[in-house]
Every structure is written in C-alpha cells, then in structure tokens.
Amino acid sequence: xxxxxxxxxxxxxxxxxxxxxxxxxxxxxxxxxxxxxxxxxxxxxxxxxxxxxxxxxxxxxxxxxxxxxxxxxxxxxxxxxxxxxxxxxxxxxxxxxxxxxxxxxxxxxxxxxxxxxxxxxxxxxxxxxxxxxxxxxxxxxxxxxxxxxxxxxxxxxxxxxxxxxxxxxxxxxxxxxxxxxxxxxxxxxxxxxxxxxxxxxxxxxxxxxxxxxxxxxxx
Ligand SMILES: Nc1ncnc2c1ncn2[C@@H]1O[C@H](COP(=O)(O)OP(=O)(O)O)[C@@H](O)[C@H]1O
Ligand SMILES: [Mg+2]
Numbered sequence: 001x002x003x004x005x006x007x008x009x010x011x012x013x014x015x016x017x018x019x020x021x022x023x024x025x026x027x028x029x030x031x032x033x034x035x036x037x038x039x040x041x042x043x044x045x046x047x048x049x050x051x052x053x054x055x056x057x058x059x060x061x062x063x064x065x066x067x068x069x070x071x072x073x074x075x076x077x078x079x080x081x082x083x084x085x086x087x088x089x090x091x092x093x094x095x096x097x098x099x100x101x102x103x104x105x106x107x108x109x110x111x112x113x114x115x116x117x118x119x120x121x122x123x124x125x126x127x128x129x130x131x132x133x134x135x136x137x138x139x140x141x142x143x144x145x146x147x148x149x150x151x152x153x154x155x156x157x158x159x160x161x162x163x164x165x166x167x168x169x170x171x172x173x174x175x176x177x178x179x180x181x182x183x184x185x186x187x188x189x190x191x192x193x194x195x196x197x198x199x200x201x202x203x204x205x206x207x208x209x210x211x212x213x214x215x216x217x218x219x
Contacts, residue, residue, distance in 0.1 A: 003029045004077035006048070007070040009089040010034045010099045011063070022187025027074040037102040040088070044106055048083040049215075052107040054100055054132060057123035058092030061113045061144035064180055069111075071189035072206040073215045085215055100131060110139035111213075112167075113174075116146045116158040128167060141167045142209070144174040172209045177202040 005028035012034045033039050043050050053066045066089040073085050088107065090100045104110070110132050114124045124141070132139050141162050146155050155173065162169045179193055179202050190206050193199035210216055 003027070003074060004080040004082070004084045005029070005070050005074035006031075006083055006086045007066060007089065008033050008040065008086065009063075009066075010037050010040075010103055011089055011091045012096060012099070013091065025192070027078070027189065027191060028070045034091075034096075034099060037099055040103060040106045043086055046083050046086075048086050049109075050086045050088065050107045052088045052090060052100075052103050052110045052137075053113065054090045054104075054110055054127060055112050055114060055124055056092060056094050056097065056100070056127045056131070057114075057120055060092070060115055060120060060124075061174065062092060063089050064184070065111065065113045065142065065144060065174065068180070068190040068206045069209060069213075069215075071191045072203070072210045075191045076207075076210060076216045097131065101135075104131070104135040104137060107135075107137055110135070110137050111142050111170075112139055113142045113144040114158070116143055116154045118154075118157070118161075121158075121161055125165065128165075139168065140213075141169045142172070142174065143169070145176045146173050147176040170209065170212055172205065172212050174205045174209065175201065 007028050007030045009032050014032055053062045055062060066087045070087045077084050088103045090103055112124065112128060112132060114120045143155065143158055177198050179199050183193065190203045193203060
C-alpha cells in the first residue's frame with residue numbers, strides 16, 4: 001500500500017538521507033533527488049499537495065520540520081491508501097538555488113522556517129524576496145527552535161519583524177527541545193519519541209502545526 005506521505009530531499013548535503021537511513025520504520029516514503037530534481041515533475045500527476053520547506057540559511061530547521069511534519073501527517077492519514085502530501089526538504093545555501101527553483105516549479109505552497117534570532121532575519125528576507133515571492137506560490141513563515149526558557153522577548157521581536165515585513169506567518173511556534181536535537185543522532189522522528197513530558201510537548205507542536213495547516217484530511 002502506498003504511503004499517504006512522501007518526503008523528498010533535494011539537499012546535496014543529504015543530511016536527510018543520512019538521518020533517514022538510520023530510521024528503522026519510517027512512517028512515510030522517502031527519497032533523495034538532488035541529482036535528478038526533474039523527477040519531481042511526476043508529482044504533478046499524483047494529485048497530492050506538494051509543500052516545499054525552504055530557507056537558504058542553514059541550520060534553521062528545514063530538515064527537522066520536513067521530517068517531523070511528514071511524520072505527524074503520515075500518522076493522522078495512515079488509513080489513506082493514496083498519496084496526499086509531499087514534503088520537499090531543500091538546500092540551505094545560495095549555491096544550490098537552482099535546485100530550490102526546480103522544486104518550486106512543482107509545488108503548491110512553501111513553508112519558510114526561521115529561528116527567533118535577529119541573525120536569521122536578513123537571510124530569511126533574501127529567500128522570501130528573491131526566491132519565494134517571485135515564484136507566486138502562497139507561503140507561510142514558521143518560527144522554529146524557540147526555547148521557552150529564554151522568555152518571550154526574542155520571540156516577540158521576531159514576530160514583530162515578520163509582521164512588519166508583511167509576511168504571512170503560522171501561529172504555531174515549534175519549541176526547542178533536546179529530544180529533537182538528539183533525534184537526528186538516534187534516527188527517530190517525533191511520532192517515535194519516548195513517552196515523557198518533553199517528548200509530549202515536542203510532538204504536540206507538530207500536531208498543532210499539521211492542524212493549523214489543515215493537513216489532517218476531512219472530518
Ligand atoms: N525545534 C528544535 N528543537 C531542537 N533542536 C532543533 C530544532 N530545530 C532544529 N534543531 C536542531 O538544529 C540543527 C539544525 O536543524 P536542521 O533541521 O538540520 O536545519 P536545516 O535543515 O535548516 O539546516 C539540528 O541539529 C537540529 O536537530
Ligand atoms: Mg537540512
């Protein structure tokens with residue numbers, strides 16, 4: 001039975017494949033396509049919604065968001081027999097802009113993760129202004145990696161900055177939890193975390209995100 005969710009990486013650095021190879025029971029189909037991004041064209045005929053996760057700044061959480069959002073959507077839609085959602089993880093560098101542009105050709109929308117840090121503002125603005133907005137695709141900015149112990153100052157500044165730019169933003173904030181950082185080393189996605197309080201909160205963020213995005217299917 002085909003999975004309801006397909007995750008593709010076109011990041012030549014292939015951190016996703018490195019991660020995915022360590023995950024024993026991936027809840028979604030996965031492939032690495034940076035050498036053959038033209039293969040993405042077949043996605044057009046599947047009827048699935050194609051979401052690109054993009055920010056040309058590295059380390060903002062593209063891979064973390066792609067795999068964990070893919071995992072919770074796959075969990076919610078596990079009874080579906082046909083492909084519903086495709087998530088494309090993209091490179092975090094300006095050199096590989098052509099790969100990102102290729103993915104945008106086949107996409108329905110874009111999610112732009114950014115951490116609540118002023119250092120990320122300018123690079124994120126560049127991606128949005130030079131690449132995402134010219135594509136004409138709808139997009140939403142996602143604040144990722146906010147540490148609740150830091151208080152709300154930087155989160156507020158980041159949300160103010162996003163609003164001042166006029167960017168559409170997701171209300172859900174993905175908090176920073178050590179379990180996410182450890183998960184990449186252990187080869188696990190959020191639906192496979194242990195049952196404890198931080199894991200529960202970490203998982204809650206991604207379910208909230210999936211609900212806000214409306215990726216849970218019908219009633
Ligand atoms: N919400 C989060 N909580 C904890 N660690 C995170 C979170 N988001 C990202 N990270 C960590 O930050 C690093 C960079 O994230 P990654 O998803 O690889 O970014 P990108 O794909 O944009 O380069 C990784 O070590 C990842 O585990
Ligand atoms: Mg990555």
